[in-house]
Amino acid sequence: MKILEVENISKSYGKLKVLDNVSFSISQGDYVALIGKNGAGKTTLLNLLLGLANPDSGSIKFFGKNLEGNLTHILNYIGIVFQQHTLDFDLSVKKNLIFYADVHGMQRKVSYERIQRLLKKFELSKFENYKARNLSGGMKRRLEIARALLKEPKILILDEATSGLDPATREQILFDLKELVQENKITILTITHLKSEITDVNKVIKLEKGKIV
Ligand SMILES: Nc1ncnc2c1ncn2[C@@H]1O[C@H](COP(=O)(O)OP(=O)(O)O)[C@@H](O)[C@H]1O
Ligand SMILES: [Mg+2]
Incomplete structure (x- = not known):
């Protein structure tokens, strides 16, 4: 499909x-990297995929449906991790997840159980009552990935997920992504300017000055 x-x-x-x-x-089930230098057009493409801007021409379909006319429905099935942090730094780790689930109309019976599972998976359980601001850069990212997975999206999209992280933490995040694909059969599109990020992917899309090369 x-x-x-x-x-x-x-x-x-x-x-x-x-x-x-x-x-x-x-x-x-694909694990795809979209790679290109700064200014290549990666974030612009992401904005088009999320309906935040409209293409001048061409079409975008998710799950066989045109983005145009089905945006809210489609966004329900996309998990997104933006380049800039989008956590509420004053809320606890756990409350960041609860609030997101509530805003998306998830039943608490369902969301509480998933939150426990995700906290555990991303080794966030022992920090669950910490304010998000007090997490390390890597743990902030892992919390954002956990949050993006709460609704069990059909595709997880990440923009420069490891930017600004030290090499060990970067490895950890890449390991998380590989595991999500292998064990949970999640489809991932990861957007990056770093060649070192594309080791485990099964497809590379290279963007150079706005063109696929
Ligand atoms: N809203 C905008 N208005 C004008 N130029 C833009 C806008 N957004 C992006 N650009 C330009 O488009 C090019 C690609 O930007 P971007 O998509 O952010 O690249 P990347 O994410 O690959 O670094 C850059 O030259 C950037 O300056
Ligand atoms: Mg960018």
């Missing part, structure tokens, strides 16, 4: 063509 189909997407800002006829697809 196709999770994502991007067909002939172009996007310009004024005279600058940021994405030029970009096409690719992602199937269920």
